[in-house]
Amino acid sequence: MSLSQGRAYLAIPGPSVMPDAVLQAMHRASPNIYEGELHDLTDSLVPDLKQVAMTDGNVAIYIGNGHAAWEAALANVISAGDTVLVLATGRFGIGWGEMAAGLGAKVETIDYGTQDPIDLAQVEELLSQDKDGRIKAVLAVHVDTSTSVKNDIAGLRAVMNSTGHPALLMADCIASLGCDRFEMDAWGVDVMVAGCQKGLMTPAGVSFVWFNEKANETRGDRVTSYWDWQPRVNPDYYFKYFDGTAPTHHLYGLRTALDMIKAEGLDNVFARHEKLAQIVWAAFDAWSTVGPTQLNVKDPAARSHAVTSVGIGSPNGDALRKWCEQHCGLTLGIGLGRTPADAFFRIGHMGHVNAHMIMGALGTIDAGLKALDIAHGEGALAAAAQALAERA
Numbered sequence: 001m002s003l004s005q006g007r008a009y010l011a012i013p014g015p016s017v018m019p020d021a022v023l024q025a026m027h028r029a030s031p032n033i034y035e036g037e038l039h040d041l042t043d044s045l046v047p048d049l050k051q052v053a054m055t056d057g058n059v060a061i062y063i064g065n066g067h068a069a070w071e072a073a074l075a076n077v078i079s080a081g082d083t084v085l086v087l088a089t090g091r092f093g094i095g096w097g098e099m100a101a102g103l104g105a106k107v108e109t110i111d112y113g114t115q116d117p118i119d120l121a122q123v124e125e126l127l128s129q130d131k132d133g134r135i136k137a138v139l140a141v142h143v144d145t146s147t148s149v150k151n152d153i154a155g156l157r158a159v160m161n162s163t164g165h166p167a168l169l170m171a172d173c174i175a176s177l178g179c180d181r182f183e184m185d186a187w188g189v190d191v192m193v194a195g196c197q198k199g200l201m202t203p204a205g206v207s208f209v210w211f212n213e214k215a216n217e218t219r220g221d222r223v224t225s226y227w228d229w230q231p232r233v234n235p236d237y238y239f240k241y242f243d244g245t246a247p248t249h250h251l252y253g254l255r256t257a258l259d260m261i262k263a264e265g266l267d268n269v270f271a272r273h274e275k276l277a278q279i280v281w282a283a284f285d286a287w288s289t290v291g292p293t294q295l296n297v298k299d300p301a302a303r304s305h306a307v308t309s310v311g312i313g314s315p316n317g318d319a320l321r322k323w324c325e326q327h328c329g330l331t332l333g334i335g336l337g338r339t340p341a342d343a344f345f346r347i348g349h350m351g352h353v354n355a356h357m358i359m360g361a362l363g364t365i366d367a368g369l370k371a372l373d374i375a376h377g378e379g380a381l382a383a384a385a386q387a388l389a390e391r392a
């Protein structure tokens with residue numbers, strides 16, 4: 001017998017749980033791509049995409065995943081031989097840096113490991129030594145999905161400003177947009193990338209690059225016509241938005257997802273994610289009093305509100321994931337980029353997620369710890385319920 005029948009919860013940190021309304025909006029015949037509703041719908045996405053990123057800058061839409069947005073962002077600003085500084089706090093920062101190297105950049109990486117955020121004082125020191133502005137761009141991941149470390153992007157801009165360094169600040173918000181507060185213009189971010197399948201609650205396949213005028217003027221020599229962001233933000237005819245056929249159904253889904261975010265209110269979306277994260281942490285604080293379970297990030301200020309990475313000792317991570325999926329219909333995330341991977345797991349709590357889903361996930365994990373005889377402190381569910389009862 002399995003108790004997994006019923007509505008499953010895909011609690012991996014992306015793709016996230018999708019609202020039925022988004023899927024229903026996509027369930028239609030292909031629209032006319034030459035005129036009419038699809039054109040108006042696409043136009044209507046642009047201001048709303050700028051609003052979720054809190055920018056008056058530009059947004060280019062690509063048919064692709066987050067990696068496509070990574071490459072698009074870099075290709076538009078990097079020239080062969082340029083130096084980029086990568087501030088890595090997990091697998092995704094490293095990956096973006098590898099992509100920059102593949103485009104011909106010289107990549108300097110400061111690797112903060114798998115549990116700590118960027119050390120701003122160290123970055124300040126390094127930038128102040130770069131007197132002739134060798135570093136063209138600073139790459140940082142807002143929330144690294146492998147470690148669940150959240151970086152202080154506004155603080156990073158502050159140290160760049162205090163040293164007077166002219167580099168572009170490029171941020172990966174693929175895991176954080178629409179979950180953790182991010183204010184592109186107020187925080188001084190020049191280029192930002194995101195995908196549609198995480199906080200934006202739409203099936204994977206569309207990604208975005210937001211950029212300001214400074215970034216636009218920093219024209220690199222690596223860009224080819226398909227990845228060029230200029231025609232996409234300033235299309236003289238519809239075809240140019242996507243340099244080809246539009247991702248028709250994704251656009252309908254995204255329209256609905258953005259409508260839902262608007263209806264809830266972006267501040268409420270951030271507050272919901274924050275509260276849900278606190279409920280998760282409350283449970284782990286109790287579990288981790290006994291046995292191997294540990295939240296990956298010690299400082300709550302450096303923890304994502306969209307994903308929580310947990311160390312639990314090898315092979316407990318894999319065992320717990322399998323148990324929760326097979327017996328209860330809860331799919332947890334793998335220990336991506338960690339060694340050994342089976343000593344870790346992650347809980348995605350991003351996007352279309354509410355309190356009863358989180359309570360259900362935590363109850364399932366509690367049962368899994370017991371079923372698998374993994375030592376753990378008691379009282380986790382009571383602590384989670386208390387955190388929920390004390391609603392902000």
Ligand SMILES: *Cc1c(COP(=O)(O)O)cnc(C)c1O
Nearest residue numbers: 065066067092143145174175195
């Ligand atoms: C998911 C993710 C990516 C990669 O996105 P894909 O759509 O899988 O290419 C990059 N960076 C971060 C922070 C992510 O969470």
